[in-house]
Amino acid sequence: MAFENYNTEKIPDELIQENGSPRMGAKLLIDQLNSMSMDEIRNRQQAMDRSLLHMGITFTVYGDDSGTEKIFPFDLVPRIVEAFEWSHIEAGLKQRIKALNEFINDIYHKQEIVGDEVLPRDLLEKAKSFRHQCVGLNPPGGIWCHVTGTDLVRHSDGAIYVLEDNLRCPSGVSYVLQNRMIMKRTFPQVFAASNVRPVIDYPSRLYSTLSQLAPEHVKDPVVVVLTPGIYNSAYYEHSFLAQQMGVELVEGRDLVVQDGSVFMRTTDGFRRVDVIYRRIDDDFIDPQAFRADSMLGVPGLFDAYKNGRVALANAPGTGVADDKVIYAFVPDMIRYYLGEEPILPNVPTYVCARDVDQKYVLSNLDKLVVKAANEAGGYGMLIGPHSTAEQQAEFAEKIKEDPRNYIAQPTLMLSRVPTLIEDHFEGRHVDLRPYVLYGKEGVWVLPGGLTRVALRKGSLVVNSSQGGGSKDTWVMARNAAEAAENETTM
Amino acid sequence: MLSRVANSIYWMARYVERAENLARYIEVTLNVILDQPDSAHHQWAPLILATGDEKTFTERHGKPNSQNVIHFLTFDPDYSNSIKSCLTHARENARTIRETISPEAWEQINEFYHWLRSHSNQKMTLEQLTDFYQRARMHSHLFSGILDATMLHGEGWHFANLGRLIERADKTSRILDVKYFTLLPTLSDVGTTIDDLQWSAVLRSVSGFEIYRKRFRAITVPRVVEFLILEREFPRAVRFCLEGADRSLHAISGSPEGVFRNLAEQRLGQLRANLAYADVQQVINNGLHEFVDELQVKLNDVDEAIYETFFAIRSPVQSQSQSQSQTQSSR
Numbered sequence: 001m002a003f004e005n006y007n008t009e010k011i012p013d014e015l016i017q018e019n020g021s022p023r024m025g026a027k028l029l030i031d032q033l034n035s036m037s038m039d040e041i042r043n044r045q046q047a048m049d050r051s052l053l054h055m056g057i058t059f060t061v062y063g064d065d066s067g068t069e070k071i072f073p074f075d076l077v078p079r080i081v082e083a084f085e086w087s088h089i090e091a092g093l094k095q096r097i098k099a100l101n102e103f104i105n106d107i108y109h110k111q112e113i114v115g116d117e118v119l120p121r122d123l124l125e126k127a128k129s130f131r132h133q134c135v136g137l138n139p140p141g142g143i144w145c146h147v148t149g150t151d152l153v154r155h156s157d158g159a160i161y162v163l164e165d166n167l168r169c170p171s172g173v174s175y176v177l178q179n180r181m182i183m184k185r186t187f188p189q190v191f192a193a194s195n196v197r198p199v200i201d202y203p204s205r206l207y208s209t210l211s212q213l214a215p216e217h218v219k220d221p222v223v224v225v226l227t228p229g230i231y232n233s234a235y236y237e238h239s240f241l242a243q244q245m246g247v248e249l250v251e252g253r254d255l256v257v258q259d260g261s262v263f264m265r266t267t268d269g270f271r272r273v274d275v276i277y278r279r280i281d282d283d284f285i286d287p288q289a290f291r292a293d294s295m296l297g298v299p300g301l302f303d304a305y306k307n308g309r310v311a312l313a314n315a316p317g318t319g320v321a322d323d324k325v326i327y328a329f330v331p332d333m334i335r336y337y338l339g340e341e342p343i344l345p346n347v348p349t350y351v352c353a354r355d356v357d358q359k360y361v362l363s364n365l366d367k368l369v370v371k372a373a374n375e376a377g378g379y380g381m382l383i384g385p386h387s388t389a390e391q392q393a394e395f396a397e398k399i400k401e402d403p404r405n406y407i408a409q410p411t412l413m414l415s416r417v418p419t420l421i422e423d424h425f426e427g428r429h430v431d432l433r434p435y436v437l438y439g440k441e442g443v444w445v446l447p448g449g450l451t452r453v454a455l456r457k458g459s460l461v462v463n464s465s466q467g468g469g470s471k472d473t474w475v476m477a478r479n480a481a482e483a484a485e486n487e488t489t490m
Numbered sequence: 491m492l493s494r495v496a497n498s499i500y501w502m503a504r505y506v507e508r509a510e511n512l513a514r515y516i517e518v519t520l521n522v523i524l525d526q527p528d529s530a531h532h533q534w535a536p537l538i539l540a541t542g543d544e545k546t547f548t549e550r551h552g553k554p555n556s557q558n559v560i561h562f563l564t565f566d567p568d569y570s571n572s573i574k575s576c577l578t579h580a581r582e583n584a585r586t587i588r589e590t591i592s593p594e595a596w597e598q599i600n601e602f603y604h605w606l607r608s609h610s611n612q613k614m615t616l617e618q619l620t621d622f623y624q625r626a627r628m629h630s631h632l633f634s635g636i637l638d639a640t641m642l643h644g645e646g647w648h649f650a651n652l653g654r655l656i657e658r659a660d661k662t663s664r665i666l667d668v669k670y671f672t673l674l675p676t677l678s679d680v681g682t683t684i685d686d687l688q689w690s691a692v693l694r695s696v697s698g699f700e701i702y703r704k705r706f707r708a709i710t711v712p713r714v715v716e717f718l719i720l721e722r723e724f725p726r727a728v729r730f731c732l733e734g735a736d737r738s739l740h741a742i743s744g745s746p747e748g749v750f751r752n753l754a755e756q757r758l759g760q761l762r763a764n765l766a767y768a769d770v771q772q773v774i775n776n777g778l779h780e781f782v783d784e785l786q787v788k789l790n791d792v793d794e795a796i797y798e799t800f801f802a803i804r805s806p807v808q809s810q811s812q813s814q815s816q817t818q819s820s821r
Binding site: 053054055056229230235239240242243248249250251253254264265266267268 | 491492493494495496582585586588589590593596597600601604645649742800801
């Protein structure tokens, strides 16, 4: 009995209730695991690890010259999301993306949200990722953020909160698809019986979102994925998405701007490109418009974009909403632009640029999580309860020196999911990143997502660069029809 | 197809083929030594000569023996044409184009690489070594077969085919050249068992022994030369390789065989014609070594022309010169 001694320790668990019995959607899976010996379970985990290695879904360990490669750890116990809860998440994400898109369009045009004093002007002007080059831009259909990967967490109060929006180049969706493929091989019976909603049509949805961006007169648009190259940690994903969509994967050096249009170098000469799904940050896409030292970009690309000769997804300039100070205003944006109450709450956020907030933060550093406004990947962070007095003093200095660059949030107790640790299961903290596409036909949320798990005991940092792994995410269907909705495309 | 992608496919295939040929040389040498333990010390120097990298080898290892040659040609990460280095380059190239080749092909090259890495630091017995090289060869066959069986036979496949056939033509001619040179002193002993053993080893190294037997039965030097250079139907003979490469080149450009529209087609067509009208006795009379030397120079010219024609597409706006940025020089 694999779960005989499993203890939730009174921390919310996505699969197991406090009394030790499985939640409704998890029953089949837990029964299956309980019917297996631990040896058998470990064998399946090892088989999964081997197939990841063989598929080459690996990253190189930095500083190791012998070329050792590791897989991103993938745990065999999935996170399960009930249908009713997913409806709530889905509605909340759709609302949020619409408001964020309105916001981005507004700040690069009339800036009404600033004029109406919902967002203080100086906070916007000091956002490092605000791109003055984008002022006045009109992306096709008024859509700026075509692909989003929003980070969600469940706190000990049981509610789901939005932690980050990730409007630039969110990565991880390839793991969602690969993890699912491997899980289907590992637990075929449970899968068939559980009514799990499929994720397989993400690439075709993405392709149609992208191809709609082409200028209307282009009948058969050429779509490409632009990658920084094989040394980028998400390279595998860039290549996977290009392959799954059946489009070219290009690097900056493959593209050239001539007569105002973008072309790629082929063995048969130059070929025109209509839509670029760029996986390179704004800063690097065009050395003439943004960072002059960029070796990854394409000179003249931004001009071609401004003139409507090529479409970019996401639009340049969307990164402004990833600024953690701007994030604090998203609930206000939802009220301001949509006249609705936010469905998914923000994590309460103290903006150090406000005197009252700063005062509170400085006297509660041991309880709060402090984050730099423009860092990602778990860097530039102070986790109060796990920090030393020196670290707190250091952050106090930083905050006083540059209050605009810091926000603070209460320490959240992320929910957990049973995870295979050596020869038994233990709870480990997780977050959830669903993926959202925004195209001409509206907003679509992939029924699934990347569940990241902090593998170190007690750790709340789920980033892969800091000892995190991943899990499959099973979104349960309301009925069999919903589970089968896309089976035909598999 | 993107120029960069075509370049990577071409080199991916070349590097796998190069690794396979090295494995073949060593496997056959080990077999000869099993038959003739006394000759062991003669057998390793020619392998180094066949790579054309004898200078690098001598600087690092001095006199060739079984251990240092096997290490150098198989595992040495600092020698850019060792089997291990070839596989690393092949895989890096494959990684940049994994959306273009089939997932199965990527998985195979990846598996080949991990398998090779797992052997890097082991001491192996003679039996284990023989088995190791045989398996390396089979890995390469599997890769080649997967490419043929799972890839669209369009432009991408033709670039891969071009790469592997040009590499194979180069390697077959080199092994012949070196063996011919080292066996010359025994030419007077034509027909002795030792001589037969040596030449049959050469034939075996290109999987050609049985086919040769069927066609010619007795081993004579001119016939071996004819078989390895001029044979049209034997898949490792130089002529077979060049004709296949030429067909792929024309499939890529769309121009009919027998005419040329670019430098690569012109150079390869000339080389193909040379072989088509060559006579083995003439080749031997004028010097086999000179013939092979010239062949290799011309193969390099073809390689250069392929690069200029398909990979180095330059825009009139940007005058940047793009050189072969990966470690891809053929020697």
